[in-house]
Amino acid sequence: xxxxxxxxxxxxxxxxxxxxxxxxxxxxxxxxxxxxxxxxxxxxxxxxxxxxxxxxxxxxxxxxxxxxxxxxxxxxxxxxxxxxxxxxxxxxxxxxxxxxxxxxxxxxxxxxxxxxxxxxxxxxxxxxxxxxxxxxxxxxxxxxxxxxxxxxxxxxxxxxxxxxxxxxxxxxxxxxxxxxxxxxxxxxxxxxxxxxxxxxxxxxxxxxxxxxxxxxxxxxxxxxxxxxxxxxxxxxxxxxxxxxxxxxxxxxxxxxxxxxxxxxxxxxxxxxxxxxxxxxxxxxxxxxxxxxxxxxxxxxxxxxxxxxxxxxxxxxxxxxxxxxxxxxxxxxxxxxxxxxxxxxxxxxxxxxxxxxxxxxxxxxxxxxxxxxxxxxxxxxxxxxxxxxxxxxxxxxxxxxxxxxxxxxxxxxxxxxxx
Amino acid sequence: xxxxxxxxxxxxxxxxxxxxxxxxxxxxxxxxxxxxxxxxxxxxxxxxxxxxxxxxxxxxxxxxxxxxxxxxxxxxxxxxxxxxxxxxxxxxxxxxxxxxxxxxxxxxxxxxxxxxxxxxxxxxxxxxxxxxxxxxxxxxxxxxxxxxxxxxxxxxxxxxxxxxxxxxxxxxxxxxxxxxxxxxxxxxxxxxxxxxxxxxxxxxxxxxxxxxxxxxxxxxxxxxxxxxxxxxxxxxxxxxxxxxxxxxxxxxxxxxxxxxxxxxxxxxxxxxxxxxxxxxxxxxxxxxxxxxxxxxxxxxxxxxxxxxxxxxxxxxxxxxxxxxxxxxxxxxxxxxxxxxxx
Numbered sequence: 156x157x158x159x160x161x162x163x164x165x166x167x168x169x170x171x172x173x174x175x176x177x178x179x180x181x182x183x184x185x186x187x188x189x190x191x192x193x194x195x196x197x198x199x200x201x202x203x204x205x206x207x208x209x210x211x212x213x214x215x216x217x218x219x220x221x222x223x224x225x226x227x228x229x230x231x232x233x234x235x236x237x238x239x240x241x242x243x244x245x246x247x248x249x250x251x252x253x254x255x256x257x258x259x260x261x262x263x264x265x266x267x268x269x270x271x272x273x274x275x276x277x278x279x280x281x282x283x284x285x286x287x288x289x290x291x292x293x294x295x296x297x298x299x300x301x302x303x304x305x306x307x308x309x310x311x312x313x314x315x316x317x318x319x320x321x322x323x324x325x326x327x328x329x330x331x332x333x334x335x336x337x338x339x340x341x342x343x344x345x346x347x348x349x350x351x352x353x354x355x356x357x358x359x360x361x362x363x364x365x366x367x368x369x370x371x372x373x374x375x376x377x378x379x380x381x382x383x384x385x386x387x388x389x390x391x392x393x394x395x396x397x398x399x400x401x402x403x404x405x406x407x408x409x410x411x412x413x414x415x416x417x418x419x420x421x422x423x424x425x426x427x428x429x430x431x432x433x434x435x436x437x438x439x440x441x442x443x444x445x446x447x448x449x450x451x452x453x454x455x456x457x458x459x460x461x462x463x464x465x466x467x468x469x470x471x472x473x474x475x476x477x478x479x480x481x482x483x484x485x486x487x488x489x490x491x492x493x494x495x496x497x498x499x500x501x502x503x504x505x506x507x508x509x510x511x512x513x514x515x516x517x518x519x520x521x522x523x524x525x526x527x528x529x530x531x532x533x534x535x536x537x538x539x540x541x542x543x544x545x546x547x548x549x550x551x552x553x554x555x556x557x558x559x560x561x562x563x564x565x566x567x568x569x570x571x572x573x
Numbered sequence: 574x575x576x577x578x579x580x581x582x583x584x585x586x587x588x589x590x591x592x593x594x595x596x597x598x599x600x601x602x603x604x605x606x607x608x609x610x611x612x613x614x615x616x617x618x619x620x621x622x623x624x625x626x627x628x629x630x631x632x633x634x635x636x637x638x639x640x641x642x643x644x645x646x647x648x649x650x651x652x653x654x655x656x657x658x659x660x661x662x663x664x665x666x667x668x669x670x671x672x673x674x675x676x677x678x679x680x681x682x683x684x685x686x687x688x689x690x691x692x693x694x695x696x697x698x699x700x701x702x703x704x705x706x707x708x709x710x711x712x713x714x715x716x717x718x719x720x721x722x723x724x725x726x727x728x729x730x731x732x733x734x735x736x737x738x739x740x741x742x743x744x745x746x747x748x749x750x751x752x753x754x755x756x757x758x759x760x761x762x763x764x765x766x767x768x769x770x771x772x773x774x775x776x777x778x779x780x781x782x783x784x785x786x787x788x789x790x791x792x793x794x795x796x797x798x799x800x801x802x803x804x805x806x807x808x809x810x811x812x813x814x815x816x817x818x819x820x821x822x823x824x825x826x827x828x829x830x831x832x833x834x835x836x837x838x839x840x841x842x843x844x845x846x847x848x849x850x851x852x853x854x855x856x857x858x859x860x861x862x863x864x865x866x867x868x869x870x871x872x873x874x875x876x877x878x879x880x881x882x883x884x885x886x887x888x889x890x891x892x893x894x895x896x897x898x899x900x901x902x903x904x905x906x907x908x909x910x911x912x913x914x915x
Contacts (some may be wrong), residue, residue, distance in 0.1 A: 174886070208808075211690065212823075221736070223733045223736055224732045224733055224736050225735075225736045225739075225746070225748050226748070227747050227748050227749065227750065233736070234740075235736035235740060236740075307760065307763045307764075307765045308763055312764035314710075327768070334763050335763060335764055336722055336747075336749075336765050336766070394827075427720065428719065428720040428721075429718075429720045429721040429722060429767045430720055430721070430722060430747065432720070436747075439765075440749075441890060513784075517727075517750075518752070519726075520749055520751050520752075520760075522750060526750065530661060530727050530728065530750075531727050531728060531732060531750075533661075533728075534661050534664075534727070534728030534729075535684075535728070535732075535733065536688070536799040537664060537684075537685075537688055537689040537690075539665055
């Protein structure tokens with residue numbers, strides 16, 4: 156041991172940067188860093204030079220100029236006189252609508268299919284396998300087009316509802332009309348309209364909506380108080396007070412009162428001129444996109460749920476059965492809580508996928524962010540780079556928000572390690 | 574191993590850099606000559622203007638212009654690679670260098686000429702936006718379309734005209750945005766929209782492809798000016814000149830009565846000095862833009878003059894059945910007016 160020379164005394168030579176283990180990793184890190192920076196610099200420099208050659212500038216000023224085109228589905232008021240920025244926001248809201256609806260429906264369907272695939276009924280389990288394999292293994296774009304084609308080709312056009320002896324008739328007591336353009340559903344109308352809260356930029360919330368939200372949230376908090384009071388009473392006396400009618404009352408009575416006060420009622424759509432008016436026309440492009448995204452993503456979620464359930468060892472359910480728990484309570488109280496910590500992380504990816512996949516909307520003419528900012532605005536202004544950069548940033552922020560929200564949820568359900 | 578990764582990175586960077594350089598080269602003519610093929614951006618499929626036939630050969634009014642240009646520059650009307658572009662991709666395809674010339678029913682507008690940095694070399698079809706509806710709808714005027722659902726191609730000037738027209742007339746409509754003419758046709762036929770709107774020539778061409786063209790009418794209102802023409806990139810003036818004068822040669826040939834049938838005879842016997850200059854028998858006009866003397870002769874021989882191209886692809890004898898109208902020669906009361914060859 157004594158004849159090994161102390162490395163600190165060896166004079167530093169350049170070859171040691173590669174040959175000496177102490178310096179080698181540092182050397183390569185520096186090289187990779189320089190290469191990455193050089194590649195980044197080259198990309199930016201190339202962009203700037205080519206933009207200059209084409210006589211173009213990098214400028215987001217176009218967002219404040221008049222858009223000049225119309226959008227079929229506008230969650231906030233929008234006309235052709237509004238700016239490209241507002242058109243992009245309308246597109247973003249349309250993206251969010253289909254993404255939120257899709258995530259909810261895909262989760263519900265996915266959990267049902269995933270659990271059913273483990274069913275003891277042979278036929279039922281196999282049917283679910285077929286569902287998963289069909290929707291998981293064909294491209295999403297095809298499913299969107301197929302669902303859309305089914306709607307446009309099979310449903311009757313609006314004018315089939317016309318005349319004394321129409322070829323088509325409305326369903327649900329003349330309240331819903333299925334057409335090859337949209338599904339016309341009743342809207343909620345009020346006889347005593349309390350007016351709206353103006354948030355500026357022509358975005359308004361009706362006071363009635365706000366009142367209902369307050370009533371429901373307040374009812375939920377009161378219900379929680381009632382339940383915790385019942386728990387305290389049970390702990391103290393051993394007798395649990397009857398709570399179900401109180402809970403039912405706080406959740407429904409305020410809403411019923413509000414319905415009576417505002418004179419809330421359904422207003423059925425009716426055929427006026429070319430189209431149904433008076434109701435809400437949910438376009439087939441939205442329904443097709445939503446259904447296809449739901450079915451496709453549900454197939455993946457089903458597999459995630461199945462994997463999560465299978466990851467809980469058999470001993471857990473056997474122990475639960477031994478304690479006398481019925482199968483559905485075993486699932487709800489023992490298996491699912493443990494399975495959730497395996498399910499949540501991949502579920503986040505599926506939500507992100509669904510949100511990003513919604514940009515295929517243009518295939519069926521649904522005006523999402525890709526259709527407004529990345530489609531018509533990009534084309535009318537010729538600002539390709541700016542529009543694409545803005546779109547990338549928007550999707551990035553959207554994805555980060557979704558995943559951070561889901562990470563908070565994940566932190567709550569994951570195994571508590573102490 | 575590390576060294577090979579490093580060398581690979583260097584090689585990849587070099588390849589990318591050389592691609593970027595190719596972008597920067599201004600001389601489109603030299604590139605086309607070297608490639609020995611013209612990249613021409615056309616419609617994804619609009620019968621009469623640009624569509625592949627049963628054998629996969631592209632035919633149509635815009636296609637004929639591409640072939641004439643290829644004949645003028647490369648000497649062979651078949652040395653064209655047709656690049657189908659949608660309303661959304663066409664200008665990017667041109668400005669990125671994917672195509673050398675764009676002949677795709679594109680409207681010459683101020684912002685496209687300036688802000689998008691395109692150069693329109695002329696007008697090969699004077700058009701206007703119209704509406705097509707099913708005859709059984711009973712609509713006879715665009716003013717009766719209040720509340721209608723209307724199919725429209727995204728990324729087109731028609732999208733903006735439509736919004737303006739309905740606002741000006743205080744009418745409502747629901748747009749159904751579609752990506753290509755084929756999709757618009759399918760949506761319209763399925764009844765997903767009450768009316769289909771695009772340039773009137775495009776409507777006629779679309780209607781001609783229907784199984785029963787008679788049950789659809791094109792409404793009389795023309796709501797906009799749509800001068801359609803070929804476009805090139807801004808900045809390469811010589812290439813722009815070649816594209817412009819090839820179009821002018823086709824138009825002038827009709828004016829002077831030069832057709833693909835009598836051209837050989839006129840080369841030998843014509844005494845009209847303008848025709849002699851056009852056909853390159855006197856003066857060396859071609860050399861002024863870097864071509865040979867017979868460039869215009871080949872361009873005209875490729876598909877005939879403007880009138881022959883019009884008649885063969887979209888004229889009254891074809892299923893599309895468009896009248897010359899505004900697109901007649903100025904001597905016939907139309908707007909076609911080629912600048913003098915001198």
